[in-house]
Amino acid sequence: MSEAQSPASTAAPATTAAVAAPLLEVRDLHARVGGQTVLKGVSLTVRAGEVHAIMGPNGSGKSTLAYVLAGRPGYEIISGSASFEGRDLLSLAPEERARAGLFLGFQYPVEIAGVNNAYLLKAALNAARRERGQSELDAFEFLALVRSKTQLMHIDESFLGRGVNEGFSGGEKKRNEILQMLVLEPKLALLDETDSGLDIDALKVVANGVNSLRSAARAIVLVTHYQRLLDYIVPDFVHVLARGRIARSGDRTLALELERRGYDWIDGQAAA
């Protein structure tokens, strides 16, 4: 394993791929939700150190893929497999997936009045630490850790005492998702439309947070509709999801081409 890469630097996927076993391996995954088959044979390999972007038009199955991998109830696997560090991901409960190091950044983070952010962060962090065989952090160590992360995310410390996402603006909720990710330090972060609803300043803060987590030991999968996010978080791979399958994969120039030609270009190919 090499040392952490500097933020937003261009990774060297070829080298990493040569040494690292896949962190996430999705094979021919078919899944349905609400009686409708949404994923129709998705295959994807993500190795430690890599950043992948999954793009696609609305309804192409991007969020479904994220939810299926995180274990959201109501999503039914029809066939195919997904493994995480060699373990059968799909047989694990959502909380086990999280403790194993999978983090889902929600597109629409929920509000939970009455449970404060600090409590959630601490409970989640200690659950992850127990899983890794580490001791739980005491209140002082926890606060020191969280404080440095809130500063990075431009989040006022008073947020910690408020209910989870209670009364937060859309941008604050997204920054809070990234804050949680930074505290939990997952092996694989699956960020579902983390850029939607962000103005340019908030987008930079979020991107900066995500980039700070880039390392040879971790992988990040960005699910996004727009190329804009990829100006700030430069991916190693770009995949285009259309009609429930990955229709095309490439490097970041694919995102730029998409921006120029629009999703109809891919959609037309996928339908053909």
Place this chain on the structure above:
Amino acid sequence: MRSPVLDRVLADYQGIAAQLPGDADSRAERGRAAARLGELGWPSARDEQWRYTNLRALDRIGAFAPDTVALAAPALPEMPELPPALPGFERLIYVDGRLVSGRRASQSADASAGPLAAEWLPEQRLGWLCDMFATDTAQLAIAGEAAIEILFINSGRASPGAAYPRLQLRCEPGSQVRLIERHLGTAASASLVAMNLTIELAREAVLTHYRLQQYGRDTVFIDTLSAQLGECARYAVRSVAVGAGSARTSARVQLAGRGASLAWGGIAVGRGEQVHDISLKVEHEAPETGTEELFRGIADERSRVAFSGHIRIDGRAPGAQTRQSLRGLIEGASAEIDLRPRLEILTDDVRAQHGATTGRLDEDLLFYLLARGIDRPTARSLLKWAFLGDALREIDVPALRAEAERLAAGQLPDVPDLGALA
């Protein structure tokens, strides 16, 4: 209509009447109470107003007469620990229905005026039970500012017997009163506590009334409350019920003076086989009166939680405003929640909002917590905790709120590190 249990109640009364405290007037009052209960008959599950009460728990009460030992020699029991005193609050202690510590009557109470006359509604008819057997009555009339805490302790002494504490409170014009009522006990055998509370708020009096009920699971608790509010009087209730095997609250609040208002906030959390049944009737009888009602109930395991909120706005109450928010959460597969909002409006000029919802835990919220690695039982408890949050936050005496939170959390398994939640 006669019932075997009513026959037992009346027989127990005849057997002990001569030993009960009081003068000829109070004997006459007890006799009248027995007659009224006889006329009205014992409540039946066929009656809509008693459908959700655990009447069978009352059938199982062995003796309705009060504990004669306690009557003869009231004493503080050997309690492992009384709740710590709250700074600034005067404390009264009832044990098994007898006042053993604190003043029985305030100096300004006019003893010759006798007890405040209460005529219980049919849905409050078990109030007559306490009036028949009442073992001790505190009569407090308060002017100015006061903070009072009353502990009602069910000691569970060896001799079986029911306890009938009674409290009559009058808040004089312009008074500002905080009243804490705590019900706690260690009763090991099935026992009955039936309490009557009559409250009168004079013009511009303000009463904040905190009620924490944490009896042991073997206690059957019958709680009957009537409050009457004068002009611009304000009455706030903050109630947390987690104890007793079966509890029934029958409350009536009359907004009799112009501008009088009620803010009722209640929580009930049931586990095991517990039954919490609350019936609240609010009567708007004067212009510009207001009611704000908030109830949060959780029924876990095989428990049952019922809340009936009847608000009646009659022709004398133009400009009345009411807001009712009743929410129930069912956790157990065979648990039951019954929320019954009822608005009866007999005037045109009214603003009324109400909502009642019952459901299970929100799956989206649950998934969010699970996706953060929090184990399922803890996640469920956290969400239940959050569900109670807005009602708990209304308790503005910090030490008491901490107690209420501890009690509520005690009903929820797997909430670790409570201190960090608040």
